Amino acid sequence: xxxxxxxxxxxxxxxxxxxxxxxxxxxxxxxxxxxxxxxxxxxxxxxxxxxxxxxxxxxxxxxxxxxxxxxxxxxxxxxxxxxxxxxxxxxxxxxxxxxxxxxxxxxxxxxxxxxxxxxxxxxxxxxxxxxxxxxxxxxxxxxxxxxxxxxxxxxxxxxxxxxxxxxxxxxxxxxxxxxxxxxxxxxxxxxxxxxxxxxxxxxxxxxxxxxxxxxxxxxxxxxxxxxxxxxxxxxxxxxxxxxxxxxx
Amino acid sequence: xxxxxxxxxxxxxxxxxxxxxxxxxxxxxxxxxxxxxxxxxxxxxxxxxxxxxxxxxxxxxxxxxxxxxxxxxxxxxxxxxxxxxxxxxxxxxxxxxxxxxxxxxxxxxxxxxxxxxxxxxxxxxxxxxxxxxxxxxxxxxxxxxxxxxxxxxxxxxxxxxxxxxxxxxxxxxxxxxxxxxxxxxxxxxxxxxxxxxxxxxxxxxxxxxxxxxxxxxxxxxxxxxxxxxxxxxxxxxxxxxxxxxxxx
Numbered sequence: 101x102x103x104x105x106x107x108x109x110x111x112x113x114x115x116x117x118x119x120x121x122x123x124x125x126x127x128x129x130x131x132x133x134x135x136x137x138x139x140x141x142x143x144x145x146x147x148x149x150x151x152x153x154x155x156x157x158x159x160x161x162x163x164x165x166x167x168x169x170x171x172x173x174x175x176x177x178x179x180x181x182x183x184x185x186x187x188x189x190x191x192x193x194x195x196x197x198x199x200x201x202x203x204x205x206x207x208x209x210x211x212x213x214x215x216x217x218x219x220x221x222x223x224x225x226x227x228x229x230x231x232x233x234x235x236x237x238x239x240x241x242x243x244x245x246x247x248x249x250x251x252x253x254x255x256x257x258x259x260x261x262x263x264x265x266x267x268x269x270x271x272x273x274x275x276x277x278x279x280x281x282x283x284x285x286x287x288x289x290x291x292x293x294x295x296x297x298x299x300x301x302x303x304x305x306x307x308x309x310x311x312x313x314x315x316x317x318x319x320x321x322x323x324x325x326x327x328x329x330x331x332x333x334x335x336x337x338x339x340x341x342x343x344x345x346x347x348x
Numbered sequence: 349x350x351x352x353x354x355x356x357x358x359x360x361x362x363x364x365x366x367x368x369x370x371x372x373x374x375x376x377x378x379x380x381x382x383x384x385x386x387x388x389x390x391x392x393x394x395x396x397x398x399x400x401x402x403x404x405x406x407x408x409x410x411x412x413x414x415x416x417x418x419x420x421x422x423x424x425x426x427x428x429x430x431x432x433x434x435x436x437x438x439x440x441x442x443x444x445x446x447x448x449x450x451x452x453x454x455x456x457x458x459x460x461x462x463x464x465x466x467x468x469x470x471x472x473x474x475x476x477x478x479x480x481x482x483x484x485x486x487x488x489x490x491x492x493x494x495x496x497x498x499x500x501x502x503x504x505x506x507x508x509x510x511x512x513x514x515x516x517x518x519x520x521x522x523x524x525x526x527x528x529x530x531x532x533x534x535x536x537x538x539x540x541x542x543x544x545x546x547x548x549x550x551x552x553x554x555x556x557x558x559x560x561x562x563x564x565x566x567x568x569x570x571x572x573x574x575x576x577x578x579x580x581x582x583x584x585x586x587x588x589x590x591x592x593x594x595x596x
Binding site: 112114115118154157158161162163179181185283284285286287288289290293302303304306308330331333334335336337 | 360362363366402405406409410411427429433531532533534535536537538541550551552554556578579581582583584585
């Protein structure tokens, strides 16, 4: 199993520092407060800058700190519970505290992994709708929704060929389908440049990638790949009552 | 929204390198193959060691590479789909390709966040059962299961006070409860020292933390906090048939 090797490795210095820093965050700092700069922190805790940086990275992974260009390192608010597994689903744009906003739509050949899920041929073009999920003015997720032509047979040639109007037309037709269920997976990823821009993050930031397969008429009607900010989101699966309890 | 600021930032060098490296992995390397060392790779791609290291970190986040002490950097196999949302649940130890193994049990005051979910008082002790989830000899997850005394009223004083026998006794009693449902959340975390050892990772490695609240008789019967390896696991929610399709 190889654990023997790890057992003999002493706890890394940055790990101990992380625990000390975490306690300091609890006792001395408020949410949103800007931390002293790296030089001051390193001096205060008597560690090298590199060690400090590793500890700050850990705390960022855990959602305790946020690092923003030009702002510095701030104490993060608790993560927001975001429902991704509820079965009450709307394809149309929504407003309010948890809003889905269509961005555009193009016809494109999907990545190989998506084509396999859709069971389309390797060179078959599908509609790719880009949507953004917002909460209180902050972007939570950037989604790419892949829809084969056969899922939206009523889509008229008269509808705009691309852009926002096309996205709305594809979603309107998709909402005519009766969904039979959906399967989801969550994995760690790093933000692609495009998604990072939409999510107000730098490329490569850790993200949670939620892949959803929508089933209708015994086949895959659409596949969505949604990239959620891992720093601010806790993804919840289940009914709203349960989520409230978890959030409490 | 602050995206303006990011728009003016050029794509970082490591990000471009990551794309180039990713293509090289597809075309030149097989799963399990050891990459050339950092010095050689930096020379080949004409970049600084620091840039190379950032790109390798990105590829590790995405599950394309694995870095192991004493072995080097290897090309990772595809992530394994691990079902975390299925309703067919067994508390007893299982064997085979997807095995749950009890480790031990102690009585302890749970962390404040867990106490809130359990609605136990701040100083109330609960059973904490440690379990490991294994697949093909590899650890997938380390779980801490918190069980209030009232959920296991049949637990006899004669059962071992701690250790593996106690864990099995708590789980045996827990399995007498009729579960009404469960709520789950997934978030990014960094491996605590103890979990890291069980998972054969270094402390601080990125992990996916799955929190599950089990409901019985209208209250929270138990709360599980399972730490999954983010490098090797893709968490799936839904029925096995759907998961197979997603994995395909």
